[in-house]
Amino acid sequence: MKVTTDQIDFLESLIDQGIELAATHPTMGTFDIRADEVGPFLADPDLFIATSFGVSKETLRGYNEFWNGFQCIGTTQQGVQCKSYAPNGHYVDSPKLFHPANTNCYCKIHQKQAREKLH
Ligand SMILES: [Zn+2]
Known part of the structure; x- marks a missing residue:
């Protein structure tokens, strides 16, 4: 309009x-x-x-989905999104914080993997 x-x-x-x-x-x-x-x-x-x-529409969409139960953004061995509960998901309280390098976007298993990837 x-x-x-x-x-x-x-x-x-x-x-x-x-x-x-x-x-x-x-x-x-x-x-x-x-x-x-x-x-x-x-x-x-x-x-x-x-x-x-300051994010893309795709990031915003992913962020909104993430907030629907804090579903882990990690990838399983089957190649699909994990979607297990991300216990620190509530710290991802801005779309700017929703990105693969933020370990709060992951469940406990993928959090460990993401942390190892960063170091
Ligand atoms: Zn996971």
Whole structure:
């Protein structure tokens, strides 16, 4: 959705009158949004949020999946994602922290392997 300059001005006039703008996204919950951010958010909410964290949409998607029960991102010997419980998963509290070098993204078995890989 294209938001025109006039529409942004209108939204800013609402904000000047004490009306707040908020958006909702699975990663963020509900958060304040500026008038000039409404267009980019509506165009692609996932890209907007991913960009705000400095990560790709793919990383953001993986992060959201990870938070659904802290499923280990390690790979089993069968070549599939482990998905066992990652006991320190709650420390991965930002999409920026969701990456293969972060040992908190793994179950106890894969955590050990990931740690060995780093050294
Ligand atoms: Zn695992």
